[in-house]
Amino acid sequence: MSNSILTTHNLTIGYKTSRKTVRCVASDISVSLQAGELVCLLGPNGAGKSTLLRSLAGMQPPIAGEVRLLGENIYKLAPQELAKCLSLVLTEKVDVGMLSAYTLVTLGRYPYTDWWGNLTPEDEAIVTWAIKSVGALYLAQRQVSELSDGERQKIMIARALAQSPIVMLLDEPTAFLDLPRRVEIMQLLRQLAQETNQAILLSTHDLDLALRLADKVWLLTANGILHVGVPEDLVLSGAFADSFRSEGVEFDMFSGEFNLHTSHKGDINLIGEGIASVWTTRALERVGFQVYQGKNDLPISIEVISNSKQFLWKITNNHNTYTCNSLSEIIKFLNLL
Numbered sequence: 001m002s003n004s005i006l007t008t009h010n011l012t013i014g015y016k017t018s019r020k021t022v023r024c025v026a027s028d029i030s031v032s033l034q035a036g037e038l039v040c041l042l043g044p045n046g047a048g049k050s051t052l053l054r055s056l057a058g059m060q061p062p063i064a065g066e067v068r069l070l071g072e073n074i075y076k077l078a079p080q081e082l083a084k085c086l087s088l089v090l091t092e093k094v095d096v097g098m099l100s101a102y103t104l105v106t107l108g109r110y111p112y113t114d115w116w117g118n119l120t121p122e123d124e125a126i127v128t129w130a131i132k133s134v135g136a137l138y139l140a141q142r143q144v145s146e147l148s149d150g151e152r153q154k155i156m157i158a159r160a161l162a163q164s165p166i167v168m169l170l171d172e173p174t175a176f177l178d179l180p181r182r183v184e185i186m187q188l189l190r191q192l193a194q195e196t197n198q199a200i201l202l203s204t205h206d207l208d209l210a211l212r213l214a215d216k217v218w219l220l221t222a223n224g225i226l227h228v229g230v231p232e233d234l235v236l237s238g239a240f241a242d243s244f245r246s247e248g249v250e251f252d253m254f255s256g257e258f259n260l261h262t263s264h265k266g267d268i269n270l271i272g273e274g275i276a277s278v279w280t281t282r283a284l285e286r287v288g289f290q291v292y293q294g295k296n297d298l299p300i301s302i303e304v305i306s307n308s309k310q311f312l313w314k315i316t317n318n319h320n321t322y323t324c325n326s327l328s329e330i331i332k333f334l335n336l337l
């Protein structure tokens with residue numbers, strides 16, 4: 001049996017800019033989102049990630065093709081039926097007046113409540129679970145208008161969770177969060193996908209986290225082509241590097257990071273292991289040196305010496321030896337060569 005929850009068939013997305021003209025953002029997308037998977041939608045600015053998410057959520061009619069939710073054409077579903085299956089979290093700041101965070105999350109239950117919006121004990125339990133899941137119980141009684149961007153974002157995710165959907169679409173859910181919170185939210189979404197069998201699709205510019213946590217990546221290129229695959233396949237095929245290619249910045253397949261092109265200042269042989277060596281390499285590469293290990297014939301060698309109290313660096317340059325107490329000192333020293 002297929003696990004597909006959301007599928008598209010020859011979907012073309014974009015905007016009608018006038019009665020006769022259409023601005024096509026991406027075309028011929030045939031893809032499916034499976035139960036229990038966390039998919040990250042990546043792509044450069046303006047590629048069409050938000051447009052695709054809105055089209056998948058039934059908020060924006062496609063130019064051509066169709067979107068099916070459990071086999072049903074999404075544009076033909078009644079809003080309440082759609083809301084029971086799909087929740088969408090957008091980045092836009094919503095003006096919710098004087099609502100408390102708790103009340104905002106209760107709005108996620110609206111597809112299930114009676115005409116007056118009364119919450120059952122079960123609804124209340126789901127709301128509390130959703131707030132707890134995003135680690136925001138301490139925010140529950142605060143006014144949404146007084147929350148920071150990151151705090152509000154957590155509450156918006158909790159509202160989407162409270163909807164008990166089978167598919168969640170999130171547009172840059174980690175945009176306002178600090179790094180530990182970004183990791184936390186991504187891990188939470190991944191865990192939710194696995195434990196509740198929901199399909200979760202989120203757009204992000206956090207390539208590193210996406211590469212580490214996504215079950216699959218949908219990579220939308222600037223010319224409207226969607227590559228789909230497990231992250232590592234897209235790295236190996238070169239799709240990643242091609243999609244984000246830009247002047248002065250290069251995707252490094254070995255580290256999975258983007259590097260700035262810096263002028264090459266020379267080669268250094270690094271001796272040592274452990275955390276100090278890792279950050280020594282980072283510092284040296286950042287200022288333009290290529291770092292090797294075991295190339296004893298290079299004119300400059302740096303040995304990392306660490307004991308429980310401190311790190312020291314011994315630089316050997318053409319048989320002369322100097323000792324530095326910090327990476328800052330090394331960089332100054334190398335700049336004088």
Ligand SMILES: Nc1ncnc2c1ncn2[C@@H]1O[C@H](COP(=O)(O)OP(=O)(O)OP(=O)(O)O)[C@@H](O)[C@H]1O
Pocket residue numbers: 015017023025043044045046047048049050051052
């Ligand atoms: N209402 C609109 N009318 C016409 N064109 C639009 C409209 N909204 C967005 N666009 C265009 O559609 C393209 C895709 O925009 P979209 O916001 O989907 O990109 P994105 O990948 O989400 O970008 P970002 O990473 O910067 O958020 C862009 O060229 C944008 O200028």
